[in-house]
Amino acid sequence: MPNAIVWLHGDSLSSVDPALLALPEAPAIFVFDEPFLQQARLSFKRLFFLYESALEALEGRNGFVYRGEVVETIRTFCLTHAADEIHVTTSVAPRFNRYVQQLRRQFKVVVYQPQPLVHWRGAAPRRFSAFWRRVETEALRPTGSGPQAYTEQSS
């Protein structure tokens, strides 16, 4: 298997992150996004919550926390670990998708999908009420007994 790293980010910051679970031996990284945070002006409370969550997620494994420009930091991290694959759980955030696109120029990026609350195909309706009418039955139906089950999507 090629060398791979796991990238944890603020939309999937748990010890049972699907990418983390899939590669228990791989080095893992969380990056405080310096250019984003410089303009977002978040309170310290928020950053500490992320830090505490990242530390717990990375407990007991080869895990690292950085501050820096995300793509450049991950690129350097991959080179340091002689890795050519990045495993990461998806996010709908446009910033995440931009970073993945940039990383794909140099690395294979394997993206995992967390289990959704409901399966939805097509465009978002204009109002929640229309969404709820279509998903209510599925939303209330359990698929397991709780923490936890995830599936891999694709690369």
Next chain:
Amino acid sequence: MMRLQTDQPTRAERAAYLAEALAGLYEGPVELAPTPGGRRAALRRLRDFDPRDYARTRNDVVRRGVSLLSPYLRHGILGLAEVRDFLVTRFAPGPGLAKFVNELAWRAFWQLVYAEKGEAVHQDLEPAKVSLRRERGVPADVEQAATGLVCLDTALRELYTDGYMHNHARMWVAAYLQHWRGIDWRDGAALFYRHLLDGDPASNSLSWQWIASTFSHKPYFFNRENVERFSGGAYCATCPLAREGCPFDASYEELAVRLFAE
């Protein structure tokens, strides 16, 4: 880029270290929220949550029959599906459980809209259904939780100190800032986003747009009766403006004229 240490033994030492390591990347005092990060804390909250009374108590800002899971859901520390599965397999069907799952679905909906609209969620998605003044900048008294209105200042103080605000209080504060003070929703959303541990680009901006009527068919606003009802009268009992000067003390019809008349 800089590698951060990960081996401080206590929470206080972690905080002191992080304050220096992330210098320049945050604004305001080095203070911690009482909500701990991590999945262990998230699972404790999940196990402690009983949704059976949720439909009846969730809107009460003082009694709070809420789960307090939102920071963990927002950051993927807990998944929507696993939370649903955990609760639905432990509690019998009922209005409380159904309402809570409905709230989980709100998050799924916001994410769906975000996936489709991207950064456009931070601008008006629809024309406002009423006239909005849209002045820019959060007033100093709001930044300082010093509006003189106990219902709002209590909520704002909790936002600034704990990184949390009850959902119903969020609706009051957002409506007050927009409809009474005439502030552009984008500035109110930015204020919440800076402080809320569950601050999410989609949920936050779209909820502010829901109040504004740029992502709903009418603006949300409230009156004093609503505040009294959903706080058990606790705020008005100590509010210096309760006897005279409460800007919310009117019927919805009167307020609609006062707030939205051209």
